[in-house]
Amino acid sequence: MRDSLILMNPSDLVCFLKKDPAEFTREDIIRFCEANRIEMVNFRYAAEDGKLKTLNFVISSKEHLDTILSDGERVDGSNLFSFIEAGSSDLYVIPRYRTAFVNPFAEVPTLELLCSFYDSDGKPLESSPEYVLRKADEEFTRRTGCTFKTLGELEYYVVSPRGDLYPGRDQKGYHSADPFVKFADLRDEAMRLIARAGGMIKYGHSEVGCFFAGDTYYEQHEIEFLPMPVEQAVEQVIIAKWILRMLGNRYGVEISFAPKITVGKAGSGMHFHMLAEKDGQNLMVEGGRLSPLARKMIAGILDVSDALTAFGNTIPTSYLRLVPHQEAPTRICWGDRNRSVVVRVPLGWIGAEGMTHDANPCETRHREERSSKQTFEYRVADGSADPYLTVAGLVVASLHGIGMPGALEAAEKLYVSGNIFRPEFKERLAELEHLPASCVESAGALAAKRAIFEKDGIFPAGMIDSRIAALKAFDDRGLNERIYGDNEAIRELVEQYIHVA
Template structure:
């Protein structure tokens, strides 16, 4: 039994008595089941059957028999619970299940490899910490601001504890700091290949929430939990590699490959928003006046642009995609972004709307002259853009129809809530409907 585990550098669980089999639903929310650790080999070889009819974005009740097969390389033990967890892939009738987000990303990365590339991603997920008091009047536990230390940052010990647990899940912490908003924080971890990073984002969110709860806090990655406060973003640092070489390195900055990759993302940016910013609440963050980008543009060092090229060259050459937020399903987001970028590479799209000045200070005439368009202003508008973009639809594979159906229902429920409450559809304040739906997930 040990042979198949040793071949990938892991072993049969010895300390853990139970094993969590983890996958994500259409929203990127972790789902799964526990089995005795003695069934680990079965979970790897034959898989474990389950009913997918009640998983958001999965099968209907009439056709719901699915199989989970564990990915050995993702095994990790949860230190404070005495159990282990492993990610995997979903199968149906002995074939990869077409709506499995992790399987969709793997398929995109396999096609990327056929073009001679591999993708690497480094995320910057932000979160708020609250002490909840039984109402939606959220208790803010500290008054810190950006990079504040000691007296104003009341969560510094909690962040350190999270960072100390991260290596148990395969995450290497790099920077811990207070963000701009009161009680808002960020812990960055080392970049990796796109599949591993997507796994790491799911692990990180679980870890932050679990440790925070142990200390009496509620951590939320909700894009905009508080009106008038900065939103939670998840900037993504992305590059492609060709063999051992960074394909984004050029003689005088970025390579042609990198520029075409930027061109592809900009071309599909409005449809991508439905995936990278997939909630009603996401569009309460994407408003002028904060660091969240609204305008489809790019530049070097420019933090008002949708895509920023950081001031790091050589092996660190990369782009920073600034609109995604932590409510995204990372597997679907990476699949869509990489597909959009690769479309730009294949078609040799030149990136438009280059700007090095503050876009927020431009008037409409100047933006029009520079070819600067805007991201969707609502989930409904983003879904309309997705329905017109065949490239991004194809990236989502078997999840596209499920995703669209689920999200159109979500938008319709929100509009019905606003109508019943006699609120305008373009309301920018965070509603109780949003808090009820998104605060915990």
């Protein structure tokens, strides 16, 4: 099984080294570079704005390569993070070997590695987003004995000049096929390149958003990943965003992960599916239904869902997306197969046996027993999210729920069945609390519940202070009402954040 996974793996390094990326060593990286005549190495790291930064090296010798892989390099942290002062801003960036991949866009053979930040004492930088996630992950495993896994759904728009041949139907782009979708080839190429860079992809498809605005065409797509341990899950989202933007630049189109392109059209979320696993078994199902552990985790996420927006919905246009009747959450609740809730429980193949045989009567081989695929999905976050901090927040919230008195009762109370915006659910809707409607409200929610995130030293107090200040600075309370119907003001706001994170 292990050999077949390596043979079919699209990663150049995995195929060459015949190893799982988690086992890559410095010697492995050097051997690959020598054999494949790698001329350049790039250190990559996500800063406070969520975009990948780059430090380039031209490799002059084996000793030079060994040195940078062993020692990393210095960077100016004050230009990467607002909470680091210029007076003592030097940081180390140290490559994580398991993240290595060959740059598919470089003209010369180039190796890319994601890095971690370390302070002047050689300790992990407490406020670095990737270290916050690592701390949350380690605490979850320490307290539960389980592995927290997640997968991201990456939604984006392709923005291009208008083309009238085989036009798609307005807001009817879901799972469209050629020729009624124009940029499936860009998505397919992106998926292949993301897989070569180590991403584990579940599938890709066109999304609902499809419309013209004057001479501009907007087409929405989604790439969804497979469940992975949280650090790898976030890394593949960050690399995927970089690859999509690079491809967009080559195709002469813009790729936008912005939460809202215009009012009245589908927004783009960054949903995260979650599960807890032990000894290879998914613990989200018990006795043919959602397990008590899963329901406690959901209760914890709902309890802090207003504060979680501080990490997952970080710009004013985030709150143009979180409005009723747009398949986006507005009220704090959860449900099965419901796309207007904070946490959705999707179909999980529970009790759904015999479908393959029914579709293929000649198939006689019985499917091998596998661990359940059941997950639950956090639907609030969008493309402005810091994925490290958003997932770290979800891990912390899940732990909060596991230890929260009355968690199962709280989950039961916040469960909804059906479309909560239908008239017959008017009274039930009124009982549910609202998510924040602005960055300012999000900051207030985080301030009120910061102790939950700061517990066990996972989110440093200085980071929370910085996040609250940044959100308050938008001064966007009541923005939706102020610009409602003002198309020019909406257009200017969208343009301001079109290339967020």
